[in-house]
């Protein structure tokens with residue numbers, strides 16, 4: 001008998017009708033003689049609504065109470081699912097994280113699941129029950145409720161799959177899976193059948209918000225295959241895995257792009273040891289995330305230019321920090337707010353030569369100027385003007401046979 005973990009996201013349980021639909025999906029797994037464990041998010045909008053309420057009470061809401069408040073959304077959706085399953089003739093009950101318990105470590109609002117005590121769950125499954133478990137939360141060693149970060153129900157599902165030794169973990173969401181690029185940017189985007197954890201991590205952290213990156217990391221660490229599919233239509237989804245079995249020989253798996261990046265160039269900084277560190281120290285202290293960094297070769301051996309990217313929201317603060325920085329001197333500071341990073345991602349590039357050239361050539365053929373370049377083993381990123389993003393994605397999609 002197989003054990004399957006099914007996770008449903010907020011839109012999948014977003015209304016009473018949706019919850020009834022989801023219960024049919026759960027029932028179909030149960031009828032195939034599986035042991036079925038369900039993790040649910042709050043109904044869509046509920047967590048946001050709770051956050052707004054907390055702000056009306058206090059803009060400095062006490063941290064433990066904040067988590068106690070935010071964790072209530074999942075209690076509602078889980079009880080509704082269990083209630084509906086009972087109604088259609090299945091043995092089911094809701095489990096709040098502290099009842100299992102799901103034990104977390106770390107600060108409130110961003111805890112990590114450490115352990116899940118599965119003894120009672122296992123007995124319940126053996127007796128034919130379907131446990132419906134609150135995602136996104138746990139209990140700490142002070143017996144206080146905790147939450148594990150927005151969209152954390154994915155991580156709950158992965159950790160449940162790990163501790164219960166599930167055969168399958170299926171993430172039901174409102175998209176059909178992971179796409180070669182954002183379908184809103186490019187109509188010919190295609191659903192990816194299989195993707196490696198590392199590729200998914202790059203895609204996820206670069207903006208394709210199908211799954212929370214930390215939960216993909218958890219899945220990778222614990223070697224748990226994840227199936228992402230839609231709860232709205234019956235179609236196969238995307239398998240996120242570490243196994244090389246039955247992968248196509250595609251070199252590039254996907255293309256991602258960012259929004260709201262800004263580029264800063266500091267012209268004429270001293271070219272000596274410690275200068276870059278002096279520039280970035282105040283930024284890191286102020287939690288400003290620096291992404292791409294390039295330093296030009298210094299022509300006269302004395303001065304150089306340094307270019308880096310940050311989120312546009314941080315631009316004003318960054319400008320101020322650089323101007324106030326007494327440890328550095330420079331000639332000029334220049335900014336560009338309308339830039340985006342476009343990346344091609346694929347483990348296939350480790351062994352295939354000439355990918356960098358093909359990318360640059362394709363962009364050149366559309367007269368797209370590259371501002372900054374960075375590469376890793378499985379990714380090449382270029383910074384370009386935001387107005388060229390759609391054109392860049394379409395030419396790269398074609399170049400790497402993703403159409």
Ligand code: ASP
Pocket residue numbers: 009010041042047048073135136149150151152153154
């Ligand atoms: N309900 C939580 C949120 O909206 C957790 C989740 O959806 O996974 O962030």
Ligand code: MG
Pocket residue numbers: 009010041151
């Ligand atoms: Mg959600």
